[in-house]
Every structure is written in C-alpha cells, then in structure tokens.
Amino acid sequence: MSPAKETHSPYTVHPGVAIVQKWIEELPGKTGRSLEEWIALTKKSGPATEKERREWLKKEHKLGSNSAAWIAERLEGKGGGLARRLPENRLRVGGSAVLRSARGAASAV
Helix, strand or coil: CCCCCCCCCCCCEHHHHHHHHHHHHHHHHHHHHHHHHHHHHHHHCCCCCCHHHHHHHCCCCCCHHHHHHHHHHCCCCCCHHHHCCCCCCCCEEEEEEECCCCCCCCEEE
C-alpha cells in the first residue's frame, strides 16, 4: 500500500479569522479568564451600554482596547468587531477573499 498523497486545497481561512481564534485561545493565559467567563462577568457586573462596557473593561480590568471592544460587542450579539467583518465562512481562493452564502454560492469580495 502506497502512502497517501498530500493534497493542498486552494481554500484557506481568512487570516482575520485566525487572529480572532488565536485571541480567544490565548485570552485565559493572558487574563486568567476565558471569553465565556469575561462575557458572564461583564453581563453580571458591567455597565449597561456597549460603550460603557468597553471603558469599564479597560479601566477596571486593564484589558486592551481590542479585547475590551470584542467582549463588549459580543454581549450585544455582534460577534466582535473583527469577527463580524471577517466571518468564519470567508475563505481565500488564490489570493481573493470569497464569501459563501447559506446556499453555498460563492461571490468574490
């Protein structure tokens, strides 16, 4: 039996998605809390508006601007700034970004 050939797909996840995934994975090591824990804490103890939450996370918990914004936005159901602009269904094909609709059709971006 011959070894399986490695195939390389022309499709890759958009680099912006990888940035957000990496941030989520590294958040507990950097802050002591997971994304879910930050969301629960902010929902329970944080201010009412997204803007106030961002400032509260930065001032009271010493989070950076991006982390504070992404957590505050997720409480609003926005999914986080970069994650919202670069959804997980965005792929790169030969250097061009492509969005896939719910029906599977692709369109160049």
